Amino acid sequence: MFDKVLASRLNNRIEIHREQIIQGELGDKREYKLYKKVWADIIPLSANSITTSEDFEYTDTKFKIIMRKVDINQADIIYYKGIKYEISHIIPAFNKNNYIEVHCILKKEYYGEL
Template sequence: MYKRNEQDLSSRLNNRIEVRRKEKINTSLGVSYQEVFYKKIWANIIPLTSLIKNGQGETEYSQNRLKIIIRKTKDIQTTDLLIIESQKYEIESIIPNFNLKDRLEIRASLKVE
């Protein structure tokens, strides 16, 4: 009988997320940036925190933070955006896993007002 290894990465990557990159375009008003599709990747998404805070002008906002584990790649940048279930998450940090060198941990946050 096959016993699934807890370190097996392929069995844990069960969410398909989209990576978008900001691309510089020249317009008649000057330089602007536009989000373009870059690629789709498989990921393991772990919720970290969800906070509701008071903002300016008697408004409230929630801030959701996630830990996202993906296969190791060199082309993900901190300026990229991650689209998870039609919501845009900004990358806070990209941390390589030094014990198991086959994966990256990405910390991302969503701020909804």
């Protein structure tokens, strides 16, 4: 029963991007490429706004993304609707079999007059 309820909440199509080595004319370079698309539930947790100077401010918004177990690691990047989420840590959802919780941070920077 619980899995059916949770599965119905996985209504956001996210992309997992993984770093790959690409061979080029000038040598190898690393870039992130689409690895997998999965369905997930995205839950906002908290937001912090930090001012470092008169004309610079950034915000860190933390999210918990619940998805079915998938091969994902902390070095991967998640994109949702073109927005990049950096993975801070991954933990199993102990009360939900076959699911994981991926905790992410969305960083936004603001320059100029606030």
